[in-house]
Amino acid sequence: MDKKDFSNLEDQIMSTVSNALKAIDLANFKKDVNDKTEDTLNQFKSKLNEYSEKYMGLNKKSKNNISTYISKRPAGSISGILYILFGASGSLVFGSSVLIFLIVNTFFSGIILGSNIIFGVLFLFLAVSVGLLLRGINLRKRVKRFKKYVRFIDDNSYFLIKDLAKFAKEKESFVVKDLSKMIDLGMFLEGHIDEEKTYFMLSDEVYGDYLNLKKQQMVKESNNEKLNEEIENLEKEEIESTIKIGRNYIEQIKSIRNDLYKEEIAIKLDKLGNISNQILIQVEKNPKKIQEVNKFINHYLPITIKLISSYKDINNQLVQGENIESAKSEIEKSIDLINSAFENLLDDLFEDVVLDISTDISVLKTLFKQEGLAEDDFKK
Template sequence: MNKWDFSNLGDEIWSTVQDALNTRDFTRLKDEIRFTAENTLNEVRNGFRPNYNDPRDRGNYTEQWFDKQQVMKTQNMVSTQIAKKPAGSVSGILYMVFGFIGTGVFGTTSLIYGIVNLALGTLTSINAIGFGTLFLLAFGSLSMALTGVKLRKRVKRFKKYVRQLRGRNYCSIKELASHIGETDKFVVKDLRKMIDLGMFPEGHIDNNENYLLLNYEIYEHYQRTQDEQKKQSEQEASKQREEAEKRNDPSQKELREAIEEGRRYIRKIREANDAIPGEEISRKLYRLEIITEKIFNYVEQHPEQLPALHKLMSYYLPITLKLVTGYEQLDAQPVQGENIMTAKREIEDTLDTISGAFEKLLDDLFRDIAFDISSDISVLETLLSQEGLTEKDFKK
């Protein structure tokens, strides 16, 4: 292949696309096209002989060598996963040859033997036994011939499977079934028999019977991936059950509704804030929003603190929204007289007061945590002192 000749690449990619169209299985189309392209490009690289006297070629030689080694490694790995002489390739022929010969010989002999005995009227019990023996031999030979046919058909299917693999170390059952014109169930049974016969020495079929995997490494990786997906699905299902239980829990329902109502107030305050151009009041409202959100987040994690939200919900947030709405209306007036300016300043000062109240509420919520930490520190200091491990003891 000429190093700049990519005509075969186009043909191979088109063949891959055509197979996908025929089988209507597009799940592996992208990987197959990439595999075909990489193989073709590697052939181009391997066919190119660098000029070692040219510094540009010397710089690329190592990379090309590694590419070639990787391709050889992949090809060698796949070749060890597929039997060179599949079971039945020789025995199938022998069964067919000797079976059909025996069928012809013993069948013809038994037929002639029976006709002669009937014509001569000498069909005794001994002759009947001889006829039966010849018939059984003919039947056994026919069974041998049919076994050979079955073995040869399996070898042909094996070769079709290998061609459809196209150097890959895994393939979907659906794709293989479509390629040979059989059902998925037939192909799974067929492949399991081939694996048992060593035609795919390291072959496995996944638990869901969706893929043929040609080596232990990829099978283990696939199983780990499936196990992780199963674990994630179970965790997600467990999470959904917990959320459903929380939704049905009356106390959780009350908490959720309280927080949702509070956040609705905050959204309305934010909308009013967006309509007010003043920077100072916007800063105050942003501060108020951040503090309130922290309170909601804390109460979500500590539902026992829900009573602390009652006053916030029943008084502070509604009055805050009312003040902000009033400020928005005052600020929208075309003439800003003394009364309007005074009212706006009073609202801004009141917002500082409300923010301070919210900060104190948030601080009170953390009181128990702070107390527990202080108690732990006191206990630790006492233990260290008893063991003589404090800084005071070292100075002695």
């Protein structure tokens, strides 16, 4: 992980928390969460800088001590040469012997007693010699790759394995296995590969710092998840509270309507109650629509309740003068207007549903046409 990686991690976490805060529209809670989040991010940023500086310091320190973590005599540097020498010598000697034996046995078949046993022994020694030779070549190749890896490491105490793979012109999976084998053989005295097989770390100290940073990151992610969960719970509580308020207003409409059941306005109030109920049902099905009906519940319904309550009060007057009749007429017209507005709002809530239906129909038509099942295809 270089300093750029730490910066990207910080930006990612800040972006995640910022997007979570934009998901709600509760000013007071948002302010509290912002304060809390800002403090958390500042602390995390400080830690990231601390670890980044520490890692940079380790890199500078490693310029003088990098040889401490690398074997001066890597596995295979001597044994590989010995295997090649013995394998090559044996292959030459026993290969020649097998060839000579085959020539002699061809011309003097049956003269040499136990020829099959002799040939078997010679061939066995030849096979062992070839095996030693191949073993030595593989060991020397690994030592060569080890030296190439060391050149790539240069003064770094950690690096991306994919970068090393590009440098060595090998597959990442091969390099991971190769490094793991070299660590097991003690070629890298304190080498470590992370669980994701992404980074190689040269020393125990760097690996320890990596584990600590990863632990810190997991804690921050856990806190971020808890914060998102708190926000979701608050959103849920807001929706439930808003719907509960709306249901209460609808009950008030029904109550007033029951008192006015003899009046013409009762029919209008039945319609008002039904439309309002349908709006709340749609919000329950799709909570994301809560913002669209907030004004309906918190502004329009209270005004409507006030209007029909006034209608009820003046309707209970024993003397129905011209002013009272005029007021009742105006309220009835207002209820018609409100019903029309609420119908439009309910229709808007079905916009997504209609869009989904249109999309599904369009997909079906396309599939039918591809399969030759469309009406036009039958006409042909």
